[in-house]
Amino acid sequence: MQWEVVIGMETHTQLTTQSKIFSGAATRFGAEPNTQACPVDLALPGVLPVMNRGAVERAIQFGLAVGATIAPHSVFARKNYFYPDLPKGYQISQYEIPVVQGGSVAFVMEKDGKPELRSVALTRAHLEEDAGKSLHEDYQGMSGIDLNRAGTPLLEIVTEPDMRSAVEAVAYAKALHSLVTWLGICDGNMQEGSFRCDANVSVRPVGQKEYGTRCEIKNLNSFRFLEEAINYEVRRQIELIEDGGRVVQETRLYDPDRKETRSMRSKEDAQDYRYFPDPDLPPLVIAQEWIARVQAAMPELPGAMRARFAHDYALPEYDAAVLTQSKAMAAYFEAVVAKAGKEQAKSAANWLMGDVSSTLNREGVDIADSPVQASQLALLLQRIADGTISNKIAKEIFGVMWEAPTDSATLVDDIIDAKGLKQISDSGALEKIVDEVLAANAKSVEEFRAGKEKAFNALIGQAMKASKGKANPAQLTELLKKKLTT
Numbered sequence: 001m002q003w004e005v006v007i008g009m010e011t012h013t014q015l016t017t018q019s020k021i022f023s024g025a026a027t028r029f030g031a032e033p034n035t036q037a038c039p040v041d042l043a044l045p046g047v048l049p050v051m052n053r054g055a056v057e058r059a060i061q062f063g064l065a066v067g068a069t070i071a072p073h074s075v076f077a078r079k080n081y082f083y084p085d086l087p088k089g090y091q092i093s094q095y096e097i098p099v100v101q102g103g104s105v106a107f108v109m110e111k112d113g114k115p116e117l118r119s120v121a122l123t124r125a126h127l128e129e130d131a132g133k134s135l136h137e138d139y140q141g142m143s144g145i146d147l148n149r150a151g152t153p154l155l156e157i158v159t160e161p162d163m164r165s166a167v168e169a170v171a172y173a174k175a176l177h178s179l180v181t182w183l184g185i186c187d188g189n190m191q192e193g194s195f196r197c198d199a200n201v202s203v204r205p206v207g208q209k210e211y212g213t214r215c216e217i218k219n220l221n222s223f224r225f226l227e228e229a230i231n232y233e234v235r236r237q238i239e240l241i242e243d244g245g246r247v248v249q250e251t252r253l254y255d256p257d258r259k260e261t262r263s264m265r266s267k268e269d270a271q272d273y274r275y276f277p278d279p280d281l282p283p284l285v286i287a288q289e290w291i292a293r294v295q296a297a298m299p300e301l302p303g304a305m306r307a308r309f310a311h312d313y314a315l316p317e318y319d320a321a322v323l324t325q326s327k328a329m330a331a332y333f334e335a336v337v338a339k340a341g342k343e344q345a346k347s348a349a350n351w352l353m354g355d356v357s358s359t360l361n362r363e364g365v366d367i368a369d370s371p372v373q374a375s376q377l378a379l380l381l382q383r384i385a386d387g388t389i390s391n392k393i394a395k396e397i398f399g400v401m402w403e404a405p406t407d408s409a410t411l412v413d414d415i416i417d418a419k420g421l422k423q424i425s426d427s428g429a430l431e432k433i434v435d436e437v438l439a440a441n442a443k444s445v446e447e448f449r450a451g452k453e454k455a456f457n458a459l460i461g462q463a464m465k466a467s468k469g470k471a472n473p474a475q476l477t478e479l480l481k482k483k484l485t486t
Contacts, residue, residue, distance in 0.1 A: 002206040007163035013155045013186040014194040015058045021129050021153035022049030029192045033146035041151035043088035055153040058185035059099045060294045068103030076281040080274045085132035095275045098126035107175030108321040115318040120172045121160040166230035182327040190221045201233045213247040229254035313345035328368040339378035371405030379412040393421050437463045
């Protein structure tokens with residue numbers, strides 16, 4: 001039987017406010033346990049929650065960025081459940097009327113070896129408070145509770161069940177992560193719990209309209225774990241059904257050491273939480289004037305920047321989409337083009353998507369921390385364009401710049417001079433190299449003249465080797481063709 005995977009995501013993004021969502025307690029990460037939990041966070045008798053204006057503004061920013069409806073009137077509710085790290089016995093959240101409704105997130109992913117622009121529809125994004133944290137280590141066989149996170153502001157972003165593979169889910173999660181950090185509403189630190197994903201996974205026979213029974217995998221704090229967890233869960237559900245069993249709706253955790261999901265608890269439905277409007281909080285009213293003020297202060301969004309890159313720099317849509325997946329990458333690209341000139345825009349895009357990105361990924365470095373400055377890469381591109389160096393030599397120079405970074409504006413030229421890497425463009429010198437190669441490779445010459453095109457590539461390779469990679473490739477090719485056809 002052929003199976004179709006159905007995935008929906010719920011992502012908890014911690015908002016970048018200095019204080020909690022309903023109290024003035026700090027949200028700083030890493031404080032001593034239970035030093036940032038105030039009476040409001042603990043719901044002690046006589047205290048009342050007060051809405052954090054900054055949290056609401058960040059929710060409005062997100063809603064505008066994804067093309068959602070900002071509810072003019074939304075309501076906070078109490079989500080009732082009992083867990084050791086939930087001091088109130090309930091969580092203040094939103095249920096029936098969330099602050100952000102609808103919208104979508106666009107992203108680029110590979111399909112059949114080709115880039116494809118995809119979009120995932122959002123159901124909602126609602127404001128809520130975080131719970132505390134249970135600590136199970138170094139407590140002499142006991143568990144501890146740290147309530148510092150209790151009351152930390154979260155925006156929970158919920159998708160429609162639009163995704164059909166783990167790869168697509170990861171592409172969506174990365175795009176969402178990029179967007180919230182681009183806006184500055186979340187620092188995106190997954191290790192510290194600022195961006196946590198829950199994946200709702202089910203399978204169904206291909207062609208079936210009804211969804212299968214879903215399982216929720218909680219608190220995935222890395223993109224690698226997200227992909228591994230979904231793939232394992234898909235295999236588990238398919239094997240279970242094919243063996244005659246049935247999937248039970250439940251909440252599961254992912255064990256990265258054993259690379260498997262395991263049951264945590266039965267999955268609750270909305271009625272199990274006994275939602276009701278919070279009597280201590282009035283409805284949240286957002287006037288159009290407030291939305292207009294937030295919109296006026298918004299940065300240029302990825303979609304608008306993607307369209308501008310395609311128009312202003314004549315870039316393919318795919319290039320523009322890749323370069324605008326990160327605000328830092330987009331800024332670096334524009335800095336390179338500003339220095340090298342618009343005519344180098346495509347070359348800059350190719351380098352950033354190729355050698356630069358692969359080196360950043362290998363070294364685990366963000367583009368904002370690249371040891372090669374944008375102005376230095378711009379000069380490297382100029383030296384390729386003016387024929388001083390070949391693209392192959394440029395890659396060698398880039399490696400040197402990465403390993404020995406400096407602030408020198410002339411670093412590229414210094415390396416070219418110090419290592420004698422200047423490209424050979426003198427026609428007399430190139431002709432001498434070609435004559436020597438043709439004389440030493442008579443067999444390849446015969447094969448080429450007999451119609452074997454591969455022989456020409458072999459001769460080019462020999463000529464480049466003889467010039468130690470410094471021959472101007474275009475001139476060399478033209479000269480070699482001329483010699484072979486006369």
